[in-house]
Each structure stands twice: as structure tokens, then as C-alpha cells.
Amino acid sequence: MALHEPARRDDADGAGAVTRPDLLGRIAAPLAAINRAPLTSYHVVMVVTALLTVIGLGMVLSSSNVLAFSGGGTPFDIFLRQAVFVTIGWVAFVVALRMRFELLRAAALPMLLVSIGLLVAVLIPGVGMEINGSRSWIDLGFFGIQPAEIAKLAFIVWASSVVAKRIRTGYWLDLLFPAIVGYGVVAALVVVAPDLGMATAVTIAFLCVLWFSGYPTRHFVWVIAFGTVVFGVLAVTFAYRFERIRTFFNTFVGDFSNPQGSGYQSYQGMLSLAEGGLFGVGLGQSSAKWFYLPEATNDFIFAIIGEELGWFGAAVVVSLYLALGWAGMRIALRSADPFRRLLAGTITTTIVLQAFINIGYVVGLLPVTGLQLPLISNGGTSAIVTLASLGLLANCARHEPEAISAILSSPERRRRRWFTLPDPRPYTPERPVPASDAPGRSSAGARRYGAPVTRQAAPRTPAARPSAARPSATPGRDRSQGARGGAQPAPAPRPARGAPKAPAYESMPIPADTARDRRRGATAMTGRNARPVRDREAERRQPRRPAPEPGSRQSPRAGTPSPIHRGRER
Numbered sequence: 001m002a003l004h005e006p007a008r009r010d011d012a013d014g015a016g017a018v019t020r021p022d023l024l025g026r027i028a029a030p031l032a033a034i035n036r037a038p039l040t041s042y043h044v045v046m047v048v049t050a051l052l053t054v055i056g057l058g059m060v061l062s063s064s065n066v067l068a069f070s071g072g073g074t075p076f077d078i079f080l081r082q083a084v085f086v087t088i089g090w091v092a093f094v095v096a097l098r099m100r101f102e103l104l105r106a107a108a109l110p111m112l113l114v115s116i117g118l119l120v121a122v123l124i125p126g127v128g129m130e131i132n133g134s135r136s137w138i139d140l141g142f143f144g145i146q147p148a149e150i151a152k153l154a155f156i157v158w159a160s161s162v163v164a165k166r167i168r169t170g171y172w173l174d175l176l177f178p179a180i181v182g183y184g185v186v187a188a189l190v191v192v193a194p195d196l197g198m199a200t201a202v203t204i205a206f207l208c209v210l211w212f213s214g215y216p217t218r219h220f221v222w223v224i225a226f227g228t229v230v231f232g233v234l235a236v237t238f239a240y241r242f243e244r245i246r247t248f249f250n251t252f253v254g255d256f257s258n259p260q261g262s263g264y265q266s267y268q269g270m271l272s273l274a275e276g277g278l279f280g281v282g283l284g285q286s287s288a289k290w291f292y293l294p295e296a297t298n299d300f301i302f303a304i305i306g307e308e309l310g311w312f313g314a315a316v317v318v319s320l321y322l323a324l325g326w327a328g329m330r331i332a333l334r335s336a337d338p339f340r341r342l343l344a345g346t347i348t349t350t351i352v353l354q355a356f357i358n359i360g361y362v363v364g365l366l367p368v369t370g371l372q373l374p375l376i377s378n379g380g381t382s383a384i385v386t387l388a389s390l391g392l393l394a395n396c397a398r399h400e401p402e403a404i405s406a407i408l409s410s411p412e413r414r415r416r417r418w419f420t421l422p423d424p425r426p427y428t429p430e431r432p433v434p435a436s437d438a439p440g441r442s443s444a445g446a447r448r449y450g451a452p453v454t455r456q457a458a459p460r461t462p463a464a465r466p467s468a469a470r471p472s473a474t475p476g477r478d479r480s481q482g483a484r485g486g487a488q489p490a491p492a493p494r495p496a497r498g499a500p501k502a503p504a505y506e507s508m509p510i511p512a513d514t515a516r517d518r519r520r521g522a523t524a525m526t527g528r529n530a531r532p533v534r535d536r537e538a539e540r541r542q543p544r545r546p547a548p549e550p551g552s553r554q555s556p557r558a559g560t561p562s563p564i565h566r567g568r569e570r
Contacts, residue, residue: 038402041334044327045394048320049093049375049387053086055317056376056383062284063304064297064378078297078378081143085380089387096391098421101399104392105339108161111154112182118147119189128193134370136195146381148198151186152205153385156350157392158182159209160342165430167338172216179209196234197370200357203227205350212332212345248367265300268293269362272303273314280310297378299370302362317376318359325352328393334400337427344396347389399424 034040060082065075122128122135129137129144137144159179166174183206190199207227210220236242247263251270259267272288275281286307289296296304306314328348335341351374358373360366372379374386397403404424407413413423 038400038406039397041327041331041400042394042397042403044323045331045390045397048324048327049390049394052317052320052324052375053090053387055320056373057083057086058283059301059305059308059376060297060378062308063286063289063301065284066289066291067297070291082378082380082383085143085383086387088380089384092384092388093391093394096388097395097398099392099395100422100425101337101340101395104157105161108154108158112151112158112186115147115151115154116185116189118145119151119186119193122147122193123189132370134193134195136190136193136198143380146198146379148190148193148195148202149381149385151190152198152202152350153389155182155186155202156205156209156346156389157343159206160339160346163209163213164337164339164342167213172219175210175213175215176219179206191234195370196231199234200231200369201350201354201371203231204353205346208346208349209342212342213338244367248361248364251364265294266361266364266368269300269303270364272300273306273363276307276310276314278311280306280308280313283308298372299358299368299377300362301377302359302373305376321352321355324348327397328352331393331397331400334402335396336401337399340396340399340427344393347393351386351389399427401426 057079061076061079064078068077068079069075071077118138122138127138128135129139131137136148137146159182163175163179183202187199187202187206190202207220207224210223235245247266251263251266268288272286272293275287281287286296286304288307289304293300293303302314302317305317309316325348328344328351332341332345332348335344354371355374357366357369358371358377361368372382375383398407398421404426407424
């Protein structure tokens with residue numbers, strides 16, 4: 001029985017009485033209606049972004065007032081500075097929401113080059129600012145910027161642009177190059193800083209681009225294995241990183257024998273979460289922010305959320321990130337443009353994974369990496385870049401095929417105002433990157449969609465061919481006719497023994513067509529022309545009609561005389 005159909009029950013008299021729908025049906029019906037709406041993804045991204053921004057500003061105000069007051073200022077100094085960055089971030093959100101994707105793709109390479117220049121400038125003494133052992137900020141007086149955050153977004157846009165051109169005809173090396181070159185440059189400059197947390201975020205973005213572009217799973221596993229080995233070597237190279245790994249293993253097994261040592265921060269974070277309980281101690285009533293928990297406004301702000309808002313408040317934050325992940329994956333699956341598909345999937349996965357990595361090391365399930373909680377932690381550059389990324393995600397949501405149809409057919413579209421968003425444009429397929437002749441880098445050797453189908457000329461019969469011994473009276477005419485239709489292409493040579501076989505034509509079965517064929521009783525022998533089994537059984541059970549007499553002109557499909565016979569009777 002369908003979920004939306006009313007349930008029936010039998011009373012004492014045996015008659016069926018209609019009851020109210022069950023609880024599952026009442027919940028599933030509006031959810032299904034919301035899922036079918038064309039602009040659901042756009043609205044979810046806007047609502048989740050606004051809620052996370054408000055929660056972030058409230059938690060920054062609650063967790064930073066003691067620190068700001070102890071520095072000689074007012075309790076609102078850190079909050080006001082974060083509010084200014086969030087305002088700039090919302091301006092970037094609106095600009096990204098109104099931006100044309102053609103302009104974004106044209107500006108992808110200049111953005112990447114500018115971000116690489118900023119990463120190089122960070123390493124120059126006197127320009128870069130070192131905080132907590134990492135030279136990752138550029139001091140601009142009133143505030144500082146983190147070029148690694150800008151480079152991460154620029155790399156996502158550039159890599160999605162260059163890989164989108166190679167999705168259809170690209171060999172696996174074509175999908176890897178030149179994206180891996182840009183990743184290597186950005187990741188190397190971030191590691192030299194050193195900032196292993198941001199290097200992890202850039203690596204996640206690169207792996208997401210490869211995964212959503214259809215990179216072969218076997219090669220993808222090798223890439224992950226190689227990256228794991230490299231990060232393992234980088235983690236044990238420096239003493240403080242190795243100490244974080246050792247602290248993680250001790251915390252994971254519950255060993256707090258040295259709570260004042262390297263595991264002090266993890267220990268205090270778990271104490272804050274435990275003190276909150278189910279409902280928390282109240283907003284602004286945290287005791288860990290009184291210099292018990294280091295980085296309470298940045299890396300470990302989720303511990304303050306768990307202490308003040310309790311388990312339910314932390315569950316709301318986690319649910320918002322899960323809703324953002326669902327909306328982003330929905331946008332990526334519904335996008336017709338490969339560039340928008342890669343951009344939406346990569347931005348969503350990067351933000352959501354970064355959030356859960358932060359939550360994971362706060363609760364002791366992952367080693368501390370220094371990644372901030374997006375839109376909630378105190379950080380100006382992170383807030384601006386994250387809001388700009390979500391603006392691009394909302395822009396991708398407006399360019400879903402169903403969303404474009406709904407927007408262009410809406411009556412509100414006729415009343416144009418200055419703040420109205422521009423009309424979305426349907427996707428126009430672009431010309432793919434031509435295949436090169438170099439072996440191993442050419443898409444001709446491993447075409448993903450098979451060889452192009454062309455119409456060949458029908459072979460001429462031997463009787464129609466002109467005889468070679470007969471002299472031609474008009475040699476010029478015969479030569480022109482032979483050039484147009486007489487010449488036949490040479491047969492394709494048979495491949496040598498042991499040569500690699502050409503890849504088979506890849507096709508993806510449509511689930512609806514497969515289910516319909518299965519209902520009709522189609523098999524590999526009958527194909528889609530098979531009739532349903534129930535129709536054949538019904539036809540077999542019908543009584544056979546008497547055969548017409550040999551001399552009559554009645555139609556075998558009807559018992560009435562044919563039109564010719566009726567005319568003769570008249």
C-alpha cells in the first residue's frame with residue numbers, strides 16, 4: 001500500500017472503514033512534495049547558510065567575550081570584527097550568486113595565479129605573519145588574510161574547469177593532467193608554510209574533483225594510497241605533529257594519565273562536552289572559555305556549543321551540515337553542465353568534510369589538524385571564502401534544468417527590479433578537448449563512449465560496376481563518378497595476436513526502462529518487443545473465433561463483412 005493512501009480497517013460488521021493516514025505517510029507526503037519542487041536545492045542552501053551564519057555569530061560572541069575583555073578592550077571586540085567579515089562574506093555570496101559561469105571559467109586561471117602569488121608572499125620574511133608555528137597569514141594592519149583559504153577556492157574553480165573539458169573524451173591521464181600540476185604547486189606551498197591542516201583541505205578538494213569526474217576506481221585507490229604515505233611522512237617529520245598523533249591514540253583509548261601535557265586541549269574539550277549534558281548549561285554560561293580551553297573561539301568552538309547548548313544544540317549543528325551535504329549532492333546530480341556538476345560536488349564535499357573533521361577531533365575520533373568549523377569558528381578569511389563558495393553552490397542550484405524552467409515560466413519574472421537575480425541560462429555543450437596523437441595520453445586509444453557512428457556508402461553490385469576492359473568514351477566523367485561513389489574504403493586490418501582489445505561501448509541502463517522491460521517479460525532473447533505475460537495469458541484464455549469460410553471476404557479480425565463486401569450487398 002502506498003504511503004499516501006489511507007489505511008483501511010475491518011470493523012465487527014465486516015465493512016471497511018477509512019481511517020486517517022499513518023504517521024509515516026503523514027511525514028513522507030510533505031517531504032516527497034518538497035523533494036519534487038524545482039527550487040528545493042536553492043532554498044535549502046539559502047536557509048542552511050543563513051542559520052549557520054547566525055549560530056556562528058552567536059557562538060563567537062559567547063566564547064570570545066572573556067578573551068576580548070582580558071585584552072584591554074570591550075567584550076564585543078572580537079564579535080564586531082567577525083561581524084564585519086561576515087558582512088563582507090555575504091557581499092561575496094551575492095556576487096557569486098549573480099555571476100555568470102562563463103565569466104567564472106574565464107577568471108579561473110588568473111584567480112589561481114594570484115592565489116599562488118599570495119602563497120609565495122607568505123613565505124617572505126616581513127610579509128608573512130607566523131602564528132602557532134605556521135606562517136600562513138599576511139598582516140594588513142586592521143586584519144590579516146589567510147592565502148591558503150583563497151587558494152583552495154581558486155584551485156577548486158580552476159580544476160573543475162579544466163577537468164570538465166576532458167570528461168567525455170579524456171583518458172585517465174588526461175583527467176589527471178594538468179589538474180595534478182596545479183594541486184602540486186598549491187599543496188607544496190601550503191606544506192612549506194607549514195600548514196598541514198590546509199594541505200589536507202586542498203587534497204580533499206583535488207580528490208573530490210577526480211572522483212566526481214569519473215576517474216577510474218583502480219587508479220583512484222593508488223592516488224589515495226600515495227597521498228596517505230606522503231601525509232604519514234609529513235606527520236612524523238616534525239616533533240609537534242608526531243606528538244599530536246600520539247595524543248590522538250592516547251585519547252582514543254581513554255588514556256588521560258598526563259592531562260597537563262600534550263593532551264591538555266583534547267582533555268578540556270571532552271570535559272566541556274561532558275559538562276553540557278543533554279540541554280547544556282545555557283548560552284553564555286560556559287566555564288571552559290575562562291582560559292581552561294585553548295582556541296575556544298576557533299578550533300574547539302564545537303566544545304563550547306556542546307557545553308552551552310547541550311547534545312541537542314550540537315545535533316542541530318550536525319543536522320545543518322548534513323542538510324547542506326544532501327542539497328549539494330542533489331545539485332550535482334541534477335546539473336547538466338559538467339563544470340557545474342564538478343563545482344557543486346567539490347564545494348559541498350569540501351565544506352562538509354572539513355566540518356566533520358573538526359567535530360571528529362573535538363570529540364576525540366581524529367587527530368587535531370587545525371581545520372576550522374565552517375561559518376561558525378572565528379576567522380575572517382574562512383568566513384568570506386566559505387560564503388563565496390556557498391554563493392556559487394546556490395548559483396549552481398538555480399541552473400538545474402527544472403529550476404531554469406520554473407524561473408523562466410514564473411509570473412514574477414515579468415516584474416523586474418534592481419535586486420532581481422539574472423535569468424539562468426540553459427546549458428550549451430562545449431567542444432571537448434581534441435585528443436592528442438601521443439600514445440598513453442590520447443583519448444583515441446581509450447574512448448569512453450565508443451567510436452563515432454558514421455553512415456557508410458552502400459556497396460555496389462557487380463552488375464553495376466563498370467567493366468575495366470571496356471574503354472570509356474568519356475574518361476573524365478567516369479573518373480569523376482568514381483571519385484564520388486565508386487571508391488570504397490579499405491577494410492579495417494585485423495588486429496595482431498596479443499594486441500590489446502578496443503574498449504567496449506559504455507552504456508548506462510536506465511532504471512525505469514529496465515523495470516518496464518522486466519514487467520513486460522522481456523529477456524535477452526526477446527528484447528523490448530516482448531508482451532507482458534499477463535496479456536499473453538489473457539489472450540490464451542479467450543475462446544477462439546471461428547475461422548472464416550474460404551469463399552468469404554470477411555476480415556479475420558472482425559465478424560463484420562469487409563467494406564468491399566458491404567458495398568456489393570448494397
